[in-house]
Amino acid sequence: MPSRLLPFFGFVLVFALLGFGIWWNQSHDPREVPSPLIGKPAPEFSLPLLDDPGKKLGSADLRGQPYLLNVFASWCFACREEHPILMQQGKELGVKLVGFNYKDEPADAKRWIAQYGDPYDVVIADYPGDVAIDFGVTGAPETFLVDANGVIRYKYISPITPEIIATELLPRISLLKKEVTK
Amino acid sequence: MRRLRRMVSSFPRKREPSAFAVRRPASKAPGSRFRGKDGKMIALFVACSLLACTLAHAIDPLPFKDRAEELRFQALTKQLRCLVCQNESLADSNAPLAADLRRDVFEQMQAGKSDEEIKAWLTSRYSDFVLYDPPLRAGTVLLWFGPALALLAGGAAIVVIVRRRARAATLAARPASNVEDDW
Numbered sequence: 155m156p157s158r159l160l161p162f163f164g165f166v167l168v169f170a171l172l173g174f175g176i177w178w179n180q181s182h183d184p185r186e187v188p189s190p191l192i193g194k195p196a197p198e199f200s201l202p203l204l205d206d207p208g209k210k211l212g213s214a215d216l217r218g219q220p221y222l223l224n225v226f227a228s229w230c231f232a233c234r235e236e237h238p239i240l241m242q243q244g245k246e247l248g249v250k251l252v253g254f255n256y257k258d259e260p261a262d263a264k265r266w267i268a269q270y271g272d273p274y275d276v277v278i279a280d281y282p283g284d285v286a287i288d289f290g291v292t293g294a295p296e297t298f299l300v301d302a303n304g305v306i307r308y309k310y311i312s313p314i315t316p317e318i319i320a321t322e323l324l325p326r327i328s329l330l331k332k333e334v335t336k
Numbered sequence: 337m338r339r340l341r342r343m344v345s346s347f348p349r350k351r352e353p354s355a356f357a358v359r360r361p362a363s364k365a366p367g368s369r370f371r372g373k374d375g376k377m378i379a380l381f382v383a384c385s386l387l388a389c390t391l392a393h394a395i396d397p398l399p400f401k402d403r404a405e406e407l408r409f410q411a412l413t414k415q416l417r418c419l420v421c422q423n424e425s426l427a428d429s430n431a432p433l434a435a436d437l438r439r440d441v442f443e444q445m446q447a448g449k450s451d452e453e454i455k456a457w458l459t460s461r462y463s464d465f466v467l468y469d470p471p472l473r474a475g476t477v478l479l480w481f482g483p484a485l486a487l488l489a490g491g492a493a494i495v496v497i498v499r500r501r502a503r504a505a506t507l508a509a510r511p512a513s514n515v516e517d518d519w
Binding site for chain 2 (some may be wrong): 157185187188189190191257282283284287288289290292293
């Protein structure tokens with residue numbers, strides 16, 4: 155009697171396995187590189203400002219207040235998709251928005267910002283891309299939320315959307331602000 | 337879709353024009369010189385071989401001390417995943433980030449770092465994802481021993497089925513031998 159049901163159980167098992175595979179692949183992006191840096195101090199850096207390469211801004215200067223580090227470049231198409239959202243909601247985030255210009259010609263980056271607008275409080279330029287490697291950046295756009303102590307609390311790969319701001323960024327930012335006032 | 341677009345945008349346009357700029361004329365030029373079917377085949381062959389050439393040269397030349405160091409570098413970068421074109425190794429990838437990482441790996445080799453130290457440096461930034469060979473951890477136990485478990489389960493199932501059938505066969509054979517005795 156049970157041996158007659160055995161093929162059926164086999165089928166159910168295989169079905170469950172394949173179903174789990176489909177669900178697993180839909181529920182997360184298998185291409186997304188998980189960041190081991192979350193919960194760890196952001197790498198020390200000091201990079202020239204895009205507008206004034208003589209001046210530098212570093213991780214030490216940014217300490218004391220949480221900030222959002224947004225990796226972008228003029229060669230990055232997806233950044234153009236993200237940019238209007240930063241323009242609209244960047245100021246409402248309640249944290250300093252630091253633009254991280256990644257492997258970009260300064261002239262191109264400046265033209266890009268002039269054309270599409272400047273949502274950033276400050277833009278630093280990583281032309282060689284070394285600091286980006288320390289941050290584990292794999293492309294643009296990517297966004298890091300760093301707390302007042304310089305610890306990376308959250309990372310988002312691909313363009314920021316209003317949903318991501320509402321569901322992921324704003325709750326974390328308000329938590330960080332409470333931490334600061336503590 | 338968004339993912340796809342982002343993939344495309346992981347290639348800086350200006351920084352490494354050689355890989356793309358050199359390849360384009362290679363595939364165009366011979367086509368205009370040869371006519372007809374044979375000509376097309378030859379053109380295709382030439383185009384392909386030229387393409388292979390530029391691809392090979394697109395991987396940046398590094399000043400290795402000796403052949404042994406070069407082999408070590410190649411062996412190491414083959415075990416590492418390019419974070420942009422994720423199905424390519426660091427050794428094969430044309431992505432600018434891969435070129436940067438190759439340069440970093442090379443510099444660390446020059447600085448006397450061991451393969452393990454270089455891998456640790458990379459995983460501290462890009463997680464185990466950067467390694468093609470996943471290390472044995474709590475989260476990868478099933479990955480490492482899952483196939484062996486499946487094999488054991490399959491083997492056990494076969495043993496059970498064969499034994500059951502053998503028993504059934506002997507049970508079926510007994511009355512037959514009785515009949516034979518009657519003859």
